[in-house]
Amino acid sequence: MSDTPPLTVPADRAAYAAAVQLAVDAAAAYYGDGTSSLDDDDYDRLVRGIEAYEAEHPGDVSPDSPTGKVAGGAVVGDVPHSTPMLSLDNVFSADGLAKWAAGLERRLGRPVTVWSVEPKLDGLAISARYRNGRLVQLITRGDGTAGEDVSHAIGTVVGLPGALTEPVTVEIRGEVMMTAAQFEAACAKRQAHDGTTFANPRSAAAGTLRAQDRPYVCELTFFGYGALPLPPGDGSEVAVRLRELPHSRIMGLVATWGVQTTAATPVAGVTATGVEEIQARVEQIAAQRADLAFGIDGIVIKCDLAEDQAQAGFSSRAPRWAVAYKLPAVEKITKLVAVEWNTGRTGIIAPRAVLEPVELDGSIVTYATLHNPNDITRRGLMLGDSVTVYKAGDVIPRVEAPVVHLRTGDEQPIAFPEACPNCGDAIDSSQERWRCVRGRACRALAPIAYAVGRDCLDIETLAESRIVQLLDAGFIADFADLFLLTRDQVLTLERMGDTSTDKLLAAIETAKTRPLSRVFCALGVRGTGRSMSRRIARHFATMEAVLAASADELQVVEGIGPKKAPDVVAELAELRPLIDKLIQAGVNMVEPGVTPAVAVDGAGDGQEDEKGEGSALPLAGMTVVVTGAMSGPLQDLSRNQVNELVERAGGKASSAVSAKTSLLVAGDKAGSKKAKAEGLGVRIASPEEFAALVGAFL
Numbered sequence: 001m002s003d004t005p006p007l008t009v010p011a012d013r014a015a016y017a018a019a020v021q022l023a024v025d026a027a028a029a030y031y032g033d034g035t036s037s038l039d040d041d042d043y044d045r046l047v048r049g050i051e052a053y054e055a056e057h058p059g060d061v062s063p064d065s066p067t068g069k070v071a072g073g074a075v076v077g078d079v080p081h082s083t084p085m086l087s088l089d090n091v092f093s094a095d096g097l098a099k100w101a102a103g104l105e106r107r108l109g110r111p112v113t114v115w116s117v118e119p120k121l122d123g124l125a126i127s128a129r130y131r132n133g134r135l136v137q138l139i140t141r142g143d144g145t146a147g148e149d150v151s152h153a154i155g156t157v158v159g160l161p162g163a164l165t166e167p168v169t170v171e172i173r174g175e176v177m178m179t180a181a182q183f184e185a186a187c188a189k190r191q192a193h194d195g196t197t198f199a200n201p202r203s204a205a206a207g208t209l210r211a212q213d214r215p216y217v218c219e220l221t222f223f224g225y226g227a228l229p230l231p232p233g234d235g236s237e238v239a240v241r242l243r244e245l246p247h248s249r250i251m252g253l254v255a256t257w258g259v260q261t262t263a264a265t266p267v268a269g270v271t272a273t274g275v276e277e278i279q280a281r282v283e284q285i286a287a288q289r290a291d292l293a294f295g296i297d298g299i300v301i302k303c304d305l306a307e308d309q310a311q312a313g314f315s316s317r318a319p320r321w322a323v324a325y326k327l328p329a330v331e332k333i334t335k336l337v338a339v340e341w342n343t344g345r346t347g348i349i350a351p352r353a354v355l356e357p358v359e360l361d362g363s364i365v366t367y368a369t370l371h372n373p374n375d376i377t378r379r380g381l382m383l384g385d386s387v388t389v390y391k392a393g394d395v396i397p398r399v400e401a402p403v404v405h406l407r408t409g410d411e412q413p414i415a416f417p418e419a420c421p422n423c424g425d426a427i428d429s430s431q432e433r434w435r436c437v438r439g440r441a442c443r444a445l446a447p448i449a450y451a452v453g454r455d456c457l458d459i460e461t462l463a464e465s466r467i468v469q470l471l472d473a474g475f476i477a478d479f480a481d482l483f484l485l486t487r488d489q490v491l492t493l494e495r496m497g498d499t500s501t502d503k504l505l506a507a508i509e510t511a512k513t514r515p516l517s518r519v520f521c522a523l524g525v526r527g528t529g530r531s532m533s534r535r536i537a538r539h540f541a542t543m544e545a546v547l548a549a550s551a552d553e554l555q556v557v558e559g560i561g562p563k564k565a566p567d568v569v570a571e572l573a574e575l576r577p578l579i580d581k582l583i584q585a586g587v588n589m590v591e592p593g594v595t596p597a598v599a600v601d602g603a604g605d606g607q608e609d610e611k612g613e614g615s616a617l618p619l620a621g622m623t624v625v626v627t628g629a630m631s632g633p634l635q636d637l638s639r640n641q642v643n644e645l646v647e648r649a650g651g652k653a654s655s656a657v658s659a660k661t662s663l664l665v666a667g668d669k670a671g672s673k674k675a676k677a678e679g680l681g682v683r684i685a686s687p688e689e690f691a692a693l694v695g696a697f698l
């Protein structure tokens, strides 16, 4: 992570003036009702660009400039704060943190012995005034010197009780926000009221806090992060304790008074000694971020001891004893370009958002989940909308909501599917999550049809329409179930008489004897087609050996690299129940003509065995390409079957002619491959000549 994200510095005075205006408007919306047109990242970058321009052109600095002002100078309130509500300086990396801490320690002339490390809550700063234990006034941060009275919200904020457990006169400072559940509830209420929704929890909280005349009430949450003496009680015993106690102890007091702090959350504030300990806690908090019920946008690091804070003091904008370690933005605004509908393995039909690509938490996001059709309706989403997209850590990116005030009027309604996008059958839309009426059978058809195809198990008489019948009847759910079919079951199917039933069952019986390469191919492991399946089968010889192979061992097989190997291992583990069912049904799991290459007591690594065995074969060490129509003894073989023959005879089947090709088998109508082989001087054989060479393996 770099300490300063890339900037665009205004090129001239006009660009500077435009940038300042944009920032002023965005800050006014952000600190006002929370409806900024810029996401946090873009706003930060804009202000840094303005800062950079001002550093180079001090004579041009506009009085409206947001730099050096609390809340970008956006908001003016009329209730003066007893003590200014300041901003925090930012760092963006471990290095930035270490430099900041070193700078502070230099200023103090000694090390800071105790730090407090706590989450930076992503909401709105608020000051809650308690007199004799009663909550009497709520004030927003405003410009830091004076804020707006939002006492009307008293009673709607979880964690901010109307009465404390002790009759103290104090000012509690903290953040007002919406939890994920409160956000959902608020969106539903607003949707029911005016058909629109909130862009994200923060702007929902901002809008809600200031709203006075809404016909519906939305709940908010408060987390305290500080407490101060409040006049006239500032000579009291409590006031003295608040001036003298370490920050961590003050937060303990705040909690005993009944105000919510982060203490009970997975990201509770802790104390730390030294930058390494701080960094460790920063990483722990960052790792929790995606799972939290509320938003955080960083970690706040503070001097814990009152004397350190007092000595460090303040700048005009921020305390020198605290800093915000900003985490990368996890929410951005982008455009909803399209909605795709896919039927999942269980038949659930889920919408997926196609987005204008946007960088989020270290990756480019192009797709995001939309959960279910109701969710689209609930959020009032439209095609072409600007939307807030959330992604943190490993979570699947999700579209949070449309940014309604950015609509241009060109947005279009989202079309919902009328039939299953996978099989075209009807949709059961009686539940929140839509389903194909075929359920699991919907997605089972394609893999089963693949498994019984000519290149895999080759069950000739099993047409796709039959597979659908078998799925519909509930006789099969996967292709292994074919081997468990009874005659009576098959006879119940429409258009299945005695003869066709016997024919089908005989074909299924024959399929049990296919070589391992074809059975493996039938599994449909991603990234392993026909030739890869043959190479795997020829190397390992038995399914048992394939299943026992580690990712490292799999990489011995040509075409399986360090990226693919773990995927194959993982997928085989997932397919294990299916493979076990096949074994139980008596399906062959051995590659004929190959000596098992399993290492016993560490003897041999399989690869040597294969080489040793291969060298006696007619095509050992040869790469063979087959092209054109086969004739003579090879006439009835499919291309895949000829390739199998090549490999049984010890060669490697390839589809492209290159300088590495040892032999081209060229049948009738062989085209460009033959010309290329001739050009390269590659040996060419007719199908008949080739059959003579490998006849023993036919």
Ligand code: IVH
Pocket (backbone or CB within 6 Å): 085, 086, 087, 088, 118, 119, 120, 121, 122, 123, 124, 125, 126, 141, 174, 175, 225, 226, 300, 319, 322, 324
């Ligand atoms: S301490 C004078 N602690 O971040 C000290 N602030 O960017 C300033 N914030 O205005 C406040 N979580 O709204 C502090 N644990 C935390 C915080 C926190 C969120 C907000 C607060 C402040 C802003 C500064």
